[in-house]
Amino acid sequence: MTLLVTGGAGFIGANFIRCMAAAHPTWRIVCLDALTYAGNLSSLEGIAEGPCFRFVRGSICDRQLLETLFCEENPDAVVNFAAETHVDRSIEAPEVFLSTNILGTAALMDACRAHGGVRFHQVSTDEVYGDLPLDRPDLRFTEETPLRASSPYSASKASADLLVMAYHRTYGLPVTISRCSNNYGPYQFPEKLIPLMIARCEAGQSMPVYGEGKNVRDWLHVEDHCRAIEAVLLRGTPGEVYNVGGNSERANIDVVRLICRELGQPESLITFVTDRKGHDLRYAIDAGKIRRELGWEPQHTFETGIRQTIRWYLDNRSWWQTITSGEYRHYYERMYAGR
Ligand code: NAD
Ligand code: TYD
DSSP states (O other): OEEETTTTTSSSHHHHHHHHHOOTTOOEEEEEOOOOOOOOOOGGTTTSTTTTEEEEEETTTTTTHHHHHHHHOOOOOOEEEEEEEOOHHHHHHHEEEEEIIIIIIIHHHHHHHTTTTOOOEEEEGGGGGGOBOOOTTOOOOOOOOOOOOOSSHHHHHHHHHHHHHHHHHOOOOOOEEEEEEEESSTTTTTHHHHHHHHHHTTTTEEEEEETOOOEEEEEEEHHHHHHHHHHHHHHHTTTEEEEEEOOEEEEEEHHHHHHHHHTTOOGGGGEEEEETTTOBBBBOOOHHHHHHHOOOOOOOOOHHHHHHHHHHHHTTTTHHHHHTTTTTHHHHHHHHTOO
């Protein structure tokens, strides 16, 4: 099996490559990543040196590069993680989200078509379904919930999902889509809620919570997401969508308070700042289909997973401190100045 993993130097892609390299040591894994601000090769340390692994720096939008790479590697399957992923950045500057997330996905699928119909898995998000009200805990997203994206990020991911299904119907490309809830775990870029709050809390800096912190996210450990993608890739039915979620809904403020408690810092660090534009209220996934049809179950509870994750960031300060000392600092000042 030769697997092409795009976006494999990012948070979930790097965890996926680590999981697959451990579970399937005979697989050849080729990682294509543009190394944008979010890509970090040090997340693949220990794997990148192995004989079954190849890293290629380049964009999924580069059709010439894809043609060369497909000729050289003849992949059996493609798992597409490559994307612009931060909602706040998409609100500031949507265009790159459209080119990478939509046109890049189409370019990858065209390469799959040109090479005999290569199996294609699209890593998508629960955010394509829009949001749910806070006062209806009975509601959850199923695979049949209509797409109703709120942000430029989620709209670009929803557009890609529509294209993926269209390539299946029109060209018969063997595709699957997984739509997962919010992930947490090692190697997440410290612009996202959990690593950002850990980094700021441990430095005794203010912890910026949007609005009143009542928005709810359904958290899943990244390793459970990786195992779900593996299950869909190996046992999923082409043309199908699979929701993936942890059944671990938490209000943002509760997650942030837990981080303060775990780090022994006062809650007075928490600062309520102006809300995100169009801020989705609540995400909640019904993962019944993947449980029933593919036998997938999450292995981590939020309580143990979040503590292990906090420990990982404390034990691996150098991983994120090199990031926070660079471009990211300018980003933080730009995003939060006067907020
Ligand atoms: P990330 O931002 O940490 O990583 C994205 C990676 O894609 C980076 O390594 C970046 O360099 C690479 N990349 C960006 N543009 C590229 C391009 N044009 N060509 C090649 N590589 C490019 O993102 P993540 O959190 O690991 O998310 C991975 C995927 O999972 C995304 O598609 C995202 O929509 C989806 N997802 C994320 C979550 C979450 O909670 N993080 C939840 C559900 C789904
Ligand atoms: P984020 O990690 O950006 O993921 P997403 O927006 O894709 O769910 O944010 C998670 C939640 O945390 C979301 O409701 C926005 C909120 N949030 C804050 O309150 N403060 C912050 O500084 C960030 C980055 C996020």
